[in-house]
Amino acid sequence: MVVARSIALKAVNTASLWGLNRSRFGGLPKVQTVRALSTIMSPPSKAVVYEHHGPPDSVTRMIELPPVEVQENQVCVKMLATPINPSDINRIEGVYPVRPQVPAVGGYEGVGEVYSVGSAVKGLSPGDLVIPSPPSSGTWQTYVVKDHEIWHKISKDSPIEYAATVTVNPLTALRMLEDFTTLSTGDSIVQNGATSIVGQCVIQLARYRGIHSISIIRDRAGSDEVKERLKALGADEVFTESQLEVKNVKSLLSNIPEPALGLNCVGGHAASLVLKFLRQGGTMVTYGGMSKKPVTVSTSSFIFKDLSLKGFWLQKWLSADKAKECRDMVDYLLRLAQEGKLKYEMELVPFDKFHSALEKALGKHGSQPKQVIKF
Amino acid sequence: MVVARSIALKAVNTASLWGLNRSRFGGLPKVQTVRALSTIMSPPSKAVVYEHHGPPDSVTRMIELPPVEVQENQVCVKMLATPINPSDINRIEGVYPVRPQVPAVGGYEGVGEVYSVGSAVKGLSPGDLVIPSPPSSGTWQTYVVKDHEIWHKISKDSPIEYAATVTVNPLTALRMLEDFTTLSTGDSIVQNGATSIVGQCVIQLARYRGIHSISIIRDRAGSDEVKERLKALGADEVFTESQLEVKNVKSLLSNIPEPALGLNCVGGHAASLVLKFLRQGGTMVTYGGMSKKPVTVSTSSFIFKDLSLKGFWLQKWLSADKAKECRDMVDYLLRLAQEGKLKYEMELVPFDKFHSALEKALGKHGSQPKQVIKF
Numbered sequence: 012m013v014v015a016r017s018i019a020l021k022a023v024n025t026a027s028l029w030g031l032n033r034s035r036f037g038g039l040p041k042v043q044t045v046r047a048l049s050t051i052m053s054p055p056s057k058a059v060v061y062e063h064h065g066p067p068d069s070v071t072r073m074i075e076l077p078p079v080e081v082q083e084n085q086v087c088v089k090m091l092a093t094p095i096n097p098s099d100i101n102r103i104e105g106v107y108p109v110r111p112q113v114p115a116v117g118g119y120e121g122v123g124e125v126y127s128v129g130s131a132v133k134g135l136s137p138g139d140l141v142i143p144s145p146p147s148s149g150t151w152q153t154y155v156v157k158d159h160e161i162w163h164k165i166s167k168d169s170p171i172e173y174a175a176t177v178t179v180n181p182l183t184a185l186r187m188l189e190d191f192t193t194l195s196t197g198d199s200i201v202q203n204g205a206t207s208i209v210g211q212c213v214i215q216l217a218r219y220r221g222i223h224s225i226s227i228i229r230d231r232a233g234s235d236e237v238k239e240r241l242k243a244l245g246a247d248e249v250f251t252e253s254q255l256e257v258k259n260v261k262s263l264l265s266n267i268p269e270p271a272l273g274l275n276c277v278g279g280h281a282a283s284l285v286l287k288f289l290r291q292g293g294t295m296v297t298y299g300g301m302s303k304k305p306v307t308v309s310t311s312s313f314i315f316k317d318l319s320l321k322g323f324w325l326q327k328w329l330s331a332d333k334a335k336e337c338r339d340m341v342d343y344l345l346r347l348a349q350e351g352k353l354k355y356e357m358e359l360v361p362f363d364k365f366h367s368a369l370e371k372a373l374g375k376h377g378s379q380p381k382q383v384i385k386f
Numbered sequence: 387m388v389v390a391r392s393i394a395l396k397a398v399n400t401a402s403l404w405g406l407n408r409s410r411f412g413g414l415p416k417v418q419t420v421r422a423l424s425t426i427m428s429p430p431s432k433a434v435v436y437e438h439h440g441p442p443d444s445v446t447r448m449i450e451l452p453p454v455e456v457q458e459n460q461v462c463v464k465m466l467a468t469p470i471n472p473s474d475i476n477r478i479e480g481v482y483p484v485r486p487q488v489p490a491v492g493g494y495e496g497v498g499e500v501y502s503v504g505s506a507v508k509g510l511s512p513g514d515l516v517i518p519s520p521p522s523s524g525t526w527q528t529y530v531v532k533d534h535e536i537w538h539k540i541s542k543d544s545p546i547e548y549a550a551t552v553t554v555n556p557l558t559a560l561r562m563l564e565d566f567t568t569l570s571t572g573d574s575i576v577q578n579g580a581t582s583i584v585g586q587c588v589i590q591l592a593r594y595r596g597i598h599s600i601s602i603i604r605d606r607a608g609s610d611e612v613k614e615r616l617k618a619l620g621a622d623e624v625f626t627e628s629q630l631e632v633k634n635v636k637s638l639l640s641n642i643p644e645p646a647l648g649l650n651c652v653g654g655h656a657a658s659l660v661l662k663f664l665r666q667g668g669t670m671v672t673y674g675g676m677s678k679k680p681v682t683v684s685t686s687s688f689i690f691k692d693l694s695l696k697g698f699w700l701q702k703w704l705s706a707d708k709a710k711e712c713r714d715m716v717d718y719l720l721r722l723a724q725e726g727k728l729k730y731e732m733e734l735v736p737f738d739k740f741h742s743a744l745e746k747a748l749g750k751h752g753s754q755p756k757q758v759i760k761f
């Protein structure tokens with residue numbers, strides 16, 4: 012799809028794009044001058060593309076891509092919703108370790124409805140609800156054509172906005188609770204950045220498993236209200252950073268055991284607060300660095316407290332042959348969302364307002380809920 | 387032994403010591419006013435003791451302790467040599483996580499010759515060379531009486547100064563090479579603080595196993611000479627910290643693969659240099675913090691480079707039911723020392739010069755070799 016479409020992109024835009032696309036997608040252009048009558052073509056697609064890495068609000072633009080052939084093993088999906096994730100922004104900036112070759116369509120996850128299928132495709136029919144799983148580049152457009160194996164059929168009852176966002180954030184929360192320590196009912200975990208979607212999912216998934224959660228949030232106006240919201244999701248304890256300026260943070264815990272697992276998406280002082288809570292032999296997993304400050308650890312934390320520090324990156328986890336497991340977990344998470352057991356705040360924005368959603372996602376208007384594009 | 391002796395200590399020194407000793411050693415005083423003729427008594431012992439935690443050069447003093455009874459399961463050992471380790475100093479200062487109850491005799495490892503054995507002791511005879519294994523408090527004295535199970539008989543050909551120092555440092559080096567990653571012939575490791583005894587042992591044990599080592603040393607006068615000495619021990623590459631102020635430290639390595647394991651006993655910038663060398667998915671183990679600066683790690687090191695950071699503390703390892711394994715490894719290390727395959731710099735000092743050795747061990751006279759007391 013993208014190969015064929017890149018020709019159009021070249022035709023209307025830039026003469027030098029073709030070479031890049033060929034190297035990116037590895038194949039030769041499959042342009043057929045004579046087509047059989049049965050050839051299925053996608054509708055034209057409206058897409059957010061970027062031709063250079065740089066600031067997303069200046070390098071992205073919305074263009075119309077011409078129809079492409081849906082080959083026999085491909086499926087054309089009419090996209091219904093797709094989020095703007097921080098990692099999407101980093102990919103466009105070119106600061107992500109995986110740097111998409113430009114020109115590229117933005118986006119990495121989303122949900123859509125099958126529009127048409129190639130002649131050899133089995134198991135998917137028009138009208139099916141699908142997500143790319145593992146997630147896959149190029150979801151910021153109205154029609155996506157990709158190999159049938161990329162599409163995972165999900166329950167038609169799945170709430171669209173959760174289906175669009177289920178992989179990157181909720182799956183990260185689920186894996187971090189599973190992959191680093193063995194947590195049993197009654198154990199506890201501690202996390203900073205608790206108002207993030209991952210943070211909200213951690214609270215709910217922990218509670219669902221009978222695990223206590225201690226959440227750390229920034230000091231800010233309205234922090235009492237934030238605490239109440241997180242407690243309503245199932246958080247056992249929520250502290251602002253300044254509340255933890257005490258010698259022994261553990262004295263603040265009532266009957267919650269010392270946590271064996273800490274999750275850090277902030278860095279700097281907020282990471283040190285997570286370490287303060289951890290029990291002897293505990294593990295802190297870093298999955299983000301919102302403060303842009305590094306993690307600082309005392310020597311005695313390593314030697315005498317025996318703490319371990321690790322990292323989690325969903326994209327690496329997914330590349331480790333976890334496709335089947337990923338789909339099973341996505342189904343599990345979507346069932347929870349459908350039952351109202353997993354929820355988080357999102358703002359749905361129509362596609363033609365993409366750039367104002369992008370500005371919000373870039374943090375240009377202060378703290379904002381996750382921006383999810385609705386096509 | 388220590389219980390009985392503490393009575394003497396009390397008699398000559400402080401009225402309030404007894405209670406502490408009873409709580410420390412758990413038993414009631416075994417003072418017998420009428421003894422059988424066959425009672426074995428130890429010789430009087432000259433010991434370095436401290437009654438309060440504090441600066442080692444002001445709170446320690448050398449006193450003579452009276453003879454004690456060698457009970458039927460005990461062994462009296464005439465000490466031959468014992469080192470002054472940094473952890474001994476920290477124990478006296480009271481800053482070690484395991485805080486010996488005072489009054490106490492200093493020291494934690496050493497080697498001696500069996501002087502006499504209790505009537506029920508089998509397998510040990512006067513003249514046998516022994517070390518306390520796992521190591522055990524109170525080795526800074528001329529005669530030590532302890533339960534027979536504490537003493538590990540070693541080959542009479544063991545070089546005394548290595549036998550006195552084999553557990554704390556060389557065993558730490560050995561365990562760190564074994565316990566965190568699976569290293570195969572041709573792999574590599576990186577370490578800072580390479581001139582320490584642990585550092586010197588790491589170089590030799592790695593070489594012995596066919597593993598390359600990259601060593602980082604401080605910038606100082608005579609660093610070229612230090613490099614040569616470490617290379618003579620088997621180091622593949624030795625860099626001063628300033629040599630590593632380049633964008634890509636890996637470009638400095640000729641044919642050595644990127645290391646999977648890093649060892650840090652310095653902290654601060656020197657720890658960051660170890661992290662710079664590590665390969666994707668590598669592990670850094672912290673076992674010391676000579677710079678007294680914490681370890682600082684970027685978020686991307688955790689997420690995208692997938693580094694793990696851990697700590698190693700021999701005392702914790704030993705407490706995990708490793709007594710048998712400890713002795714086997716001590717024998718292995720002593721064989722290497724005897725064959726000249728494991729060596730490190732030490733300064734042997736007579737016991738009556740203890741306090742000048744202590745000053746050197748405290749760093750009051752600049753960098754000094756390991757101080758080992760020879761009785």
